[in-house]
Amino acid sequence: MAERDVAEELMEYLKSHVEGMPSYGSEAQRDELVAAFRQAPTLPPVTKQSLSELDIQNIISNIKLRHDVNFDKDLSFRPNNEGPRGQQKARYSDRYWLALEAELHLYTRLFQGTPPFRPSGLVNASVYFQRAQRRVPKAFETIHEVLKSLVPDRDHQRVDEHLDVRMLMQEIERGVCDMVALVEWTARLLKEHCAPMRDEWVDKMVGRMREGAAAHDLKTIVLSLQDLIGMLETMKLDVANHQIRNLKPLLIEDTINYEKHYHLDRIVNKRSKVNFEAAQRWWACVVQDLQVQHTSATKDAARTRLELFSQAVVSSLFSRDVQQELPDTFYLDSDRLRALKSEVEDLVHFEICFSMFSQLRKNFGHVGAVSNATRDRVRSSLSAIMGESMGHGSQAWIYNSESLSLEISRQAQLIAGRSPFFDHHNLQATNECLRSLFHNTFTFHASTLEAVLLVQVLGSINKHINSSPTELYNSLVASPPPTSTPPFITAPPTIDTFSFYNNTPQDRLSDLSKRISHIVLLHWRIWAPIAYVQDDASGVSTHLLLPPQPAVTLSAQSQSASPPPPAPMCPAPAPEHDVPVVGLMKTGEPPDPGSGYENGVSDQTSLP
Template sequence: MFRKRLEEENIPEQLVELISRMIPGSKGEELGDAYQYAGMYPPITKQSLSELDIQNIINNIKLRHDVNFDRDLSFRPNLDGVKGQEKLRAAKRYWDALVAELELYARLFQGSPSLCNSKNLNWPALAQHAQRRIPLMFETIQEVLKSLVPDRDQSRVDEHLDVAMLMQEIEKGVCDLVRLSEWMSHLLKEHCAPMRDDWVDKMVEWTRSGVSENSSESIVKGLRELLGILEAMKLDVANHQIRNLRGLLIEDTINFERNYHLGRIVQGRGGINVEAAQQWYASELQRLRKPCTPQKDALRFQLEIFVRAVVSILFSNDPCCDFPETFYLDQDRLRALKAELHDLVCYEICFDMFGQLLKGLCYHGPISHTTRHNLRTSLSAIMGEGAGHGVSQWMVNCENISLELVRHALHTSGCQPNYDLDLIHKANKHLHKMFLNSFPEHAFILEESILPQVLSCINKNLHASPIDIFNTLVPPSNPPPPPPPSQSSVSVLHITSDTLSPQPEPFTDLASRVTHIILLHWRTWGPLVYVLPQDESMSTSEMSEETQPKPQHPTLPRPPVEEDALAALTVVVTTVPEASHL
């Protein structure tokens, strides 16, 4: 018995050696390595596609939140970044392993190609152990296909994809893969979109070519195309469901998220530091009381505090100043907003430096909108992919930016473009210092321009339903091109002080995006974390003792109480699985 067990343990190594001898050179070693170490299941399985099932779509907290911000939200294969590259490498290794396994079948079941020095091999045991991935591949195809076709076609799938029968036919050399692929083609074309027909035909052609030419690689390419088609069909169904349910999902956002988070908090499995979020808001309440507009209603006052606190973090360059964990569903959006705002601050620092250069060149004339636009375009080209990565990337490009600022200043002032190295060196040194020291000052100025627009936008949309907010604040997928600027709309900038002071610019898009995040977050988390029952009873005198400044921003109405807008989509919180999409 011990000897038999030892022989069985050596069979995988014998199979790998057999592959190397059948396919000489580095190709055989590569296929042998893949056969031994690749995953047993294909990259696409019923389990991996289960995220696309309708029940999981409805219960997916991230998708339920993200659908509020993206008109084109859809599922797609996620092959981005490091994890995506790892998926591609694992998939390639799996398909190589499948090629190796088919090559083994050709030797073990059909007896070709012939091998020398193989008399001592236990062929029946090798044939049994060689069948590792192909049976699982057939099972996967069967499971995924049955999840895509209606009940009336289930028996057809079971009949044609009987795994045990197929493996017996392969062992006896009578498995007709071409006929199987043609049957699959007819079934797929009955149920998939017409745009997939060419892809289906390609799958059949690869299979037919592989059988006629006795090419394992071509057969595997056919199987690979088949799995890709099944995945695309599943994606098509899921994305169609998202489009149909979009309005209902959005309208039920607050109700669903509030129940979801409350259930996890009560059960102690939320994974969110609620106490830290409460402490953050309490400290912001103390810090921002004076700048706030006096309010008669405690909730309106607290919301303005919340708005100012969020905007303040967006403009902060302090790495220790970050959002509490309750914002976890908006982290990517907030990170993108913060990067855009910080780039805007850096642009203003550069425009400030540009104005100082012009003054140094004794130029005090007007600066056209075109000049500012051209300078901004040049700075954007210099930054390239460095934009959106913080002020440190602007400092890395400081020398090139300084040179461009000097060039534009010489051109605007009418001076000869004789580049004074000493001037460029001084400009570079001064700009570097400005990036280092004057960021908070310029960020504060920009924040004071954007904050009133955010408060005004919140005031306009606070009573709106989530779907109305979506329709108002999320731009269309293909917005019409902006009209050409008229003569009257072209602003002229004048140097009035040490800085180049622009005319106030609208930040409609930024204000809308910030407003959207704040409104959904406040309605969801306000009653759970920030606004506690004892806070609502705070008297007006307690709030207004220290709030002496005159009102500068629109008053904010009290947020409405959310009702159960969509009972059909409300699910028991304890059953909601953790899932991600895209």
């Protein structure tokens, strides 16, 4: 009999075996079970290979982790169960466990069925038995391999004795395999080596296996095996995270040395994902765009280069010009920079909303000061309207402009002592006004914030310019991660503005400046000698000063540039198709994708 005929006959045996069972009462459920056995993956969702990313050798050679560890106090591995990859992983898992359940049903029919299994044709029964064993042996192999990778060498012999896959499959074929005893032994071994906090989960796994065995419920037995493999994954994560915590000081202190050698080696051997020449061109353009005549004999050339570089990075966070995208030398910081860009853009849009509120309340006759309570109320209302749209760029603000303008108008009427009144014409005019402000005053508000933030970034860089990576970590990653709601600092009631430039939100700007300066200082120390400071090769002089506007230097921590005059309150609305959209920062190729684990970093907007 052909191999295909054997496979098809096994499908028929499976389908007929489950027919009449309450769990598979419909034809569709039986077809799904059979389809899973035929098509689902043969390996469990967790294997020794998939967990190898968490081995100590791979941890210390993981360039992304070694970079990310500088930016997160609580960095740790965790399963990546979110987004498209997480959904794919869930589908894989569901199909696999259903197929394992189907395989156990097929074993029951082949090995312990009534009447006894009698193959048709000339094919030996052992052929059917062999073809049926697609997943269970591999599941036992996975448990065996992962357990041995977790327990000390002294316990390896015990694992080999209790998880002899060939012996277990023979016991299943003869109907004498004691799965309860196997799981109970595994539970005792796990409790010897895993944290006490996992004991409840272990006990739950054993309870499920006992329940499933007593009731001959294969679905419950599979759930117990699923718990077991899930616990092995969790134990591996616990071990990896413990190793990260122990190695963290050494990894951080060695960041610059390690990354320099890593990138140079890949460049020399033509394995780098970084466009080295594009990075050099970007730096040459930065120098050319920001250069002025050398006017200070005391100006240090190295310091000037760092100022130019810092200004270029800060500018990229505010720019809507794709020409100002950062080169792919920043690929390890892409998530952090993208998060910063989103936060900056949201801050600018909030400021535009506050400016409109300030103008509208005056139009409604209110000329007095604005209380802190009113400021908090307006801020909270606008934040609630934006909700999860925060961090999704200008289009999200434009999409919510009708609700935002309605709330701004309502709050302006309330502070002016009026009962909120709206009609279709006023609502439309207010919405058009806000949208035009988003289009036409974004650059003004962004440039104002940029000037203030640049002063703080340069001040932070000046303070930490000689700090080691460990000192940078201790000083610049001390504050908790930013919240999703923009924490504006309200002005005293005597100041009639919400602006961060007339009333600087020190906490927020201090947080942003620390995060930016940390990225700048590490990146510059790693990449400047590799890609940027190439005076002789490029012919571009980097012994330059910053331009006088804005007049910002590393020592000018209290200096700020004068903003350009504001645009009219309600200019003519721009056509909707002319609304500029902020492009994503170019970050080059990402590192090679992992097997399904990610190391969480607090600067990420949402954390392969």
